[in-house]
Amino acid sequence: MQQAEVKRSGTPVEVFLAFLKLGLTSFGGPIAHLGYFRDELVVRRKWLTESAYGDLVALCQFLPGPASSQVGFALGLLRAGPLGAIAAWTAFTLPSALLLVLFALGAAALDSPIAQGVLHGLKLVAVAVVAQAVWGMARTLTPDRNRAGIALLAVFLSVLLAGSIGQVGAILVGAGAGLWLCRNGAGPEVAPLQFGISKQAGAAALLVFFLLLIGLPLLAGAGNAQSVSLFDAFYRAGALVFGGGHVVLPLLDAETVARGWVSEDAFLAGYGATQAVPGPLFTFAAYLGAVAVVPPGGIAGAAVALVAIFLPGLLLLIGALPFWSALRGRPAAQAAMRGANAAVVGILTAALYDPVWTSAVLLPIDFALALSGFLLLVMWKTPPWVVVLLLAAAGGAMAILA
Incomplete structure (x- = not known):
């Protein structure tokens, strides 16, 4: 009997509420x-x-773009179809985007020691959450010596080859090792996940991705529509970044500061504000679109930049899903995915150290608080939002005492 892969019959409203909680x-x-x-x-x-x-x-x-937002989009699609995918992306993205637009429009952002302490507490939350993810996924996805060895190799590759090169390389090596080491006795047969996207629709999404990637620069260069140039700049930034996150910052700096659209001070202030809000780092684009001196600016500029930076990654995901789902049911593909999954555990482990641990655990009390958060999540099954509040409050309290 095939293993059940997904609990179906969800609704877009259910997906929206679940991801709104995550986005907050x-x-x-x-x-x-x-x-x-x-x-x-x-x-x-x-x-x-x-x-x-x-x-x-x-x-x-594997795909360029914001990895966590792509995973969320796929989960919404899997749970409640296209409307569920839109609901997941909207609910996860809008909270941080709205906060950053408010900051860009002049809402006061406190730069006090207490605010910095709260921000440090949120970094400790990240340590606890990532450690919990590594712990849980390692127990499930690396249950034997072969896959544990693949995960360890992925750690070395991620450490020695920094950035997206190391991550993508680790997954490729993990998939190859899985073909060799994970064929026998590697687990039950699984049913392909049904995303409801045809191969024709996937191919159309890939075509749109490349047409925009090639056509937007030509369109921007042929006319004086600066809003097209704004869309093009953020579209290319989203299309050329693997894994998302901080890797996109140099590209955004080159597309905005170097062009004179945003001042260096405003860019750095927005980046600092982005660290204090939940949700995907790609919502930094909403801030930049709002403060950019090129039209349309303000809320409209934020909307243009936000859609542009997320669109290429989502198009690539839609294009890849129908082909990946069909391949996933084959024994060789299952073996490769078991190796790739083990590599993901290694990538998460490397990321737990750098940048998560190295940027957050600076003092012995930081270690104690991060460990407390981890134990609350793992042993007491405390909801993550409670841990967020507790460690943020602890960070603020430490700042007051200091």
Whole structure:
């Protein structure tokens, strides 16, 4: 009998509410977001199995764009169809985007020691969440010596080859090792996940992706429509970044500051504000679109930049899903995915150290607080949003005492 991969019959409203909760509480960047997703949707709600979730994460790590947002979009699609995918992306993205637009329009952002302490507490939340994700996924996805060895190799590759090169390389090596080491006795047969996207629709999405990538620069250069130039700049930034997160910042700096659209001071202020809000780091684009001196500016500029930076990654995901789902049911593909899933555990482990641990655990008390958050999540099954509030308050209290 095939293993059930997903709990179906969801609604767009259910998906929206689930991802709104995540969009309001998911601090710590894309790796931490994957931990929040796993805890809420795999462990608590049981929308899909651990192995199916690992497969989605591995696929999205292959593709350019914001990996956590792509995983969320795919989960919404899986749960409630196209409307569910739109609901998931909207609910996860809008909270941080709206906060950053308010900041761009002049809402006061406190730069006090207490505010910095709260921000540090949120970084410690990320340590606890990522550690919980590594712990849980390792137990499920690396249950034997072969896959544990693949995960360890992925750690070395991620450490020695920094950035997206190391991550994508680790998954490729993991998939290759899985073909060799993970064919026998590697688990039950699984049913392909049904996303409801035909191969024709997937091919059309890929065609649109490349047409925009090639055509937008030509269109921007042929006319004086600066809004097209704005869309083009953020579209290319989203199309050329693997894994999302901080890797997109140099591209955004080159597309906005170097062009004179945004001042260096405004860019850095927005980046600092982005660290204090939940949700995907790509919503930094909403801030930049709002403060850019080129039209349309303001709320309209924020909307243009926000859609432009997310669109290429989502088009690529839609294009890849129907072909990946068909391949996933084959024994060789299953073996490769088991190796890739083990590599994902290694990538998460490397990310737990750098940048999550190295940017947050600076003092012995930081270690104690992060460990407390981890134990609350793992041993006491405390909801992540409660841990967010507790460690943020602890960070603020430490700042007051200091």
